[in-house]
Amino acid sequence: MDPRGRVFGGQVYAQSIMAAIRTVEPERAIHSTHGYFLRPGDATQPITFSVDRIHDGRSFSTRRTQAYQNGVPILSMIASFQDDDPGLEHQVQAPEGVTPPEDLPSAAEVLGPIDHPVAQFWATSRAFDIRHVQQPIYLRADPHRIPRQALWMKTIGPMPDDDNLHRAALAYASDYSILEPVLRGHGLEWTHRGLKMASLDHAMWWHRPMRVDEWLLYVQESPTASGGRGLSTGQIFTREGVLVASIAQEGMVRVPELRE
Template identity: 45%
Template sequence: MGQAAVDDLIRLLDLEQHDELRFRGHSTSHLPMRVYGGQVAAQALSAAGRTVDPARHVHSLHGYFVRPGDPQEPIDYAVEVIRDGRSFSVRRSVALQGGKPIFLMSASFQIEEQGLDHHAPGPSDVPGPDELPTMLDRLAKYPERVAIWTQIPRPLDVRYVGEPGWVRPGDRTPDPHQRVWMRIDGKLPTDPLVHACALTYASDLTLLDSVLSYHGEVWGPGGVIGASLDHALWFHRPFRADEWFLYDSWSPSASGARGLAAGRMLDASGRHIATAVQEGLLRKV
């Protein structure tokens, strides 16, 4: 795992450029039946960001997952220049397979400016990542999952404060919050766009867990199956995705076989670096 998996992620984000506004990406050979949503969102942001002045950094993105992606096929990214103003640039990035869109994203980029600055304090009762079990520690109780886990390179170090969404219902209790420490498990280059793409990649991993956590539900047989429907992410302050951040998530509402999840990301010093909101399709099985 570690740096080798992170290097694979960096290559995943380093898209082939076919012309000024067209790019091509690939998926890791270890993916399951469909492309991970965080990957396609991160690649769409990478494509959009490469058409913008590097002095302008992404501050928000809004995307829709419209079809499942096939991990065995390349993904083409078509970028549209919506506007380049004095302070902001807006791009539309569409991911396509077989000529059909699988993901649509709008992203906005801004020059560095000074202004009002505040953020709500983070939770004060959360143990640090070094005090929490690693994923392999947690999987020790589920030996059937260890073999699968160790076969797939994972660029993220993830430490759950509570219980993961795959823990059996009898082993967990409902909790209104899902709190997870995360970091890219190796070193990233200094390019802020790479860190923004890496955070986008991470932001889709555990967010919908907060809907299940509210109800004490579990992913998989006897619980819930789901898929991301849309995803929004706001970047508030400079950060490094290869340093620990706390993903503090909760679910304001669930109805109509859909669940809404919101999460804020805070660095180890408590600075609010980003906010994510996502709605997912959640069906009982």
Template identity: 60%
Template sequence: MNDENTRDLLRTLDLHPVSESAGPEAERFSGPSQYKPDGRVFGGQVLAQCIVAATRTVDPGRFIHSMHGYFLRAGDVAESIDFGVDRLRDGGSFSARRVQAYQKGKPIMSMIASFQLDQPGYEHAAPMPDDVPDPEDLPDIAELLGRVNLPHVTDWVLKRPFDYRPVEAPLYGRPAPERSSLQRIWFRGQGQLPGDRGLHAAILAYASDFSLLEPTLRKAGLTWLTPGLRMASIDHAMWFHRPVRADEWMLYVQESPSAENGRGLGLGRIYQRDGALLATVGQQGVVRIPEV
């Protein structure tokens, strides 16, 4: 457990207001970027920061239930990020916000998020798979990557502020033995996190971006080391079904229903350990290799 990784994440999400007003219906915030070896800002970081910025402008009794975002440009880890929040609507039960993330005066991400008061209603949920090993019975990612001599990979993966235990073998070495897109991962935040519900939702969004395109590689018999492979996220959508504790074990069940035109689609469901469905996630990204 590396508490410094967790402290770095919390510092990154602690946005500060910008004094200049962005207009009568808008507010502005700024935040740092985390280091990443390739110099590009991690998409999950910007997702989480956008959620934090939007949450700061909403009544404390309303909580995020959905977000839809587009990654417009690669971010630069050497630069801070500015966030402009537009108050689109505050209704009787729902609030809508648009968040634009900027670097060097250009948007790098655009998101719309919706918040709602907790209300009673009919419930059902897709069940959690019952054939998954417990996280305590699986090696963590540090142990698995200890066998891979790729410092630029391990430097980034091992600095993630999460205990991360894949059920299927990760694709940093050989391709998957079977061309199935199904992938399951146990994960939780390192250490105990503050109790703020909105912060836990933002941290879950951060973690949701780690590996959602990986099932497209698994299905195609590719790995992260396939020569000439180019991958980049295009968009990200997330629905929060129930309150989250991001420092408790969660199971991320992922699959890829389609890949076409140099794009791959990943879908995921995130479960609490007791089987409660916490969130559903979708992401499309560029998936290109030279010979295809």
């Protein structure tokens, strides 16, 4: 369990997706979600999920999932599903010349030697192997102050041959690092004294099938930060350069010396 006692937002998001999936015909795959994190989740308390069947059309279905703890919602999400439908096809190109994951250290290798409960949790208890292409900013800021980064990720172990599980697991992992470009752009690291961050919302679009137990390249950028909030966008590619998902998230980012 997270030593800070909070539920990881990506977990609640992925569980809300799976709850919605179970109310939709199996031939309709989830293709987009838009959700708001309303309250911090308590890792010691159960979570209840409620799904509203908003619409079922000839090609699309819409569901609303609410995640509750202690009788109040901690997340509210709308999800859209679609039958497999042929149509126009194009995508942006994946970045070239990216260092392969085999040549990069894992989070376990970077954080494992650090005797701190949060560092040990990130090093040993995450379901995904995450490897930053640039220097990680767990402990040290990025001196270049460029609000962009890329990382490789895949599950620690193999996953079943279930496309729904892979899509939900990708949503889970998409929340790990999406706000890091905001910190990079301002020369901040996760351990900056007094830094407070929290996801406010999360939007995701699945474009093509993928496997989360194979290496995926997550390219992220922050176009703006203001008002104590930062916005980040991301694109996820397979190792072969196929664009499989796009993400956008706004988060609260409070730096104590800027609020005095």
